[in-house]
């Protein structure tokens with residue numbers, strides 16, 4: 001990238017919902033922006049997973065966030081716009097709860113009390129649409145491995161993990177706390193991309209964030225599970241499972257005879273498993289054992305749940321940050337170096353918190369746009 005282009009461009013690392021909202025907001029405000037995402041597509045913890053059965057049928061699962069609520073007026077404004085564009089819909093099924101002791105289901109919400117939103121046709125649709133907006137340049141399968149501060153040029157230099165130069169930028173938004181946390185080293189064996197000594201205050205805050213893990217179990221049955229009275233329900237008195245969602249019942253999903261469910265483990269279960277098997281690569285055998293264990297608990301909800309046509313477990317090592325580090329400012333910001341950190345860990349451990357934080361990070365740059 002030539003220096004004139006670098007003079008005003010902002011790099012956003014990560015295309016989860018906070019990074020995607022931030023990039024979209026920057027572009028809409030006339031700030032030039034490039035997004036780098038290590039995964040093959042956008043979404044982060046709002047991703048959609050494509051799987052294939054043995055007989056070649058394709059299935060799609062929202063294996064991260066299954067839906068979200070909104071109460072913040074700014075976020076509501078955005079979500080209504082996304083609804084009008086057809087990338088978000090309301091999921092109108094009533095949610096229930098299953099008590100593992102009494103073996104009873106109960107209705108936990110009165111109709112219309114809380115609006116539940118989903119991306120359409122998958123939870124990743126919002127990030128997909130935002131990173132394709134005019135003015136947003138997106139690069140996938142690009143893991144940022146080094147973010148260097150060039151003091152003399154007053155610019156940032158980004159390099160991928162395989163040593164490729166990604167260009168020079170006037171500012172950087174990091175939308176994943178692992179980019180400067182010790183956890184990055186624990187999981188990857190590499191040094192964090194951003195040198196912690198450059199931003200000691202921010203690093204201290206980020207390193208202190210404990211996280212709750214979760215295993216998601218993806219299931220496909222040959223037909224709908226008619227003995228389960230709810231399309232989504234929580235588990236009471238289960239040490240293993242927390243929630244179950246019928247993916248196929250969400251609006252805009254493919255209408256097939258098969259029926260897909262996603263079941264979430266409790267954080268406690270996930271912590272115990274991770275304590276035994278670690279955060280590194282797991283073998284298929286270990287994943288199969290975890291899937292079987294989670295399915296056995298799910299099967300207790302009704303007498304006639306058949307064995308699924310497809311079953312697979314996914315590990316979310318950092319599913320939910322357990323604390324919020326910047327509820328006031330909504331993002332972490334170093335104005336001198338033009339470096340922002342955004343994500344759910346700043347505001348609240350959910351989609352809405354991540355959106356609020358992405359908007360806040362963008363506004364830091366928009367406020368100084370005339371100096372970029």
Ligand SMILES: Cc1cc2nc3c(=O)[nH]c(=O)nc-3n(C[C@H](O)[C@H](O)[C@H](O)COP(=O)(O)OP(=O)(O)OC[C@H]3O[C@@H](n4cnc5c(N)ncnc54)[C@H](O)[C@@H]3O)c2cc1C
Pocket residue numbers: 013014015016017018019036037038039043044045046063064065066067068069142143144145175176178179193214216264316318319320342343344345348349350351352354
């Ligand atoms: C199982 C599960 C269930 C959930 N349930 C709900 C729910 O019911 N309701 C709700 O509102 N929320 C829920 N959440 C939480 C919600 O998904 C998150 O709060 C939100 O998606 C976080 O978005 P984010 O942008 O902050 O982070 P992320 O989505 O984690 O985005 C960070 C992105 O940065 C990328 N990245 C990291 N490092 C690099 C690098 N070096 N180079 C390039 N890219 C990089 C990552 O690949 C990722 O895409 C759930 C999450 C999980 C996992």
